Amino acid sequence: MWVKVPQLAALAPAPGGATAPALGNRPMRRTGPGPRTVCRLSDLVEGRGTLVRLAGREIALFRLGDEVLAVDNACPHRGGPLAFGDQRGAVIHCPVHAWPFHLRTGRCAEVPGASVRTYRVRVQGGRVRVEL
Ligand code: FES
Numbered sequence: 418m419w420v421k422v423p424q425l426a427a428l429a430p431a432p433g434g435a436t437a438p439a440l441g442n443r444p445m446r447r448t449g450p451g452p453r454t455v456c457r458l459s460d461l462v463e464g465r466g467t468l469v470r471l472a473g474r475e476i477a478l479f480r481l482g483d484e485v486l487a488v489d490n491a492c493p494h495r496g497g498p499l500a501f502g503d504q505r506g507a508v509i510h511c512p513v514h515a516w517p518f519h520l521r522t523g524r525c526a527e528v529p530g531a532s533v534r535t536y537r538v539r540v541q542g543g544r545v546r547v548e549l
Contacts, residue, residue, distance in 0.1 A: 452546035453471055453472070453548075454546050456478070456544075457545065458545055461485060464504050466501060466504060467479075468490055468500035471549065472549055474489065475491065475500075476488070476490060476536060477489070477498075477509070478545065479504055479520055481506070483540060484540070485538045485545050486507065486535070487535065487538045487547050488533045488536070492513065492514075492516065492518075493531055494513070495513060495514070497511040497513030498512060499512075507519060507521055516528060516531065522535065
């Protein structure tokens with residue numbers, strides 16, 4: 418499932434400057450690779466992954482109640498799309514060869530040394546923000 422992320426356009430730096438459009442009354446200053454809004458919590462369905470693109474990366478999001486976990490979409494084995502895998506709680510099974518990856522640590526429970534990158538996610542005011 419692809420999610421359109423119109424918030425990204427709204428938060429993009431203004432041409433020629435580092436200041437993004439104001440949210441509410443406060444101008445938002447972008448000073449680095451801080452958390453970026455990718456979607457709303459209500460866009461995510463528990464038990465089903467969601468693929469988003471952020472800064473040229475494909476990131477798979479998984480909802481666990483009010484918590485969201487994020488990993489690189491590409492399986493480290495042969496690039497299977499983890500967003501379309503079988504989620505069981507905090508474990509995602511790759512849809513290609515079923516390697517299981519823990520969504521909090523990124524580690525594969527069956528293949529020592531195999532892991533996928535995880536991302537810190539914050540849910541603030543219903544917005545899902547991913548830190549690169
Ligand atoms: S591509 Fe993911 S387990 Fe093989």
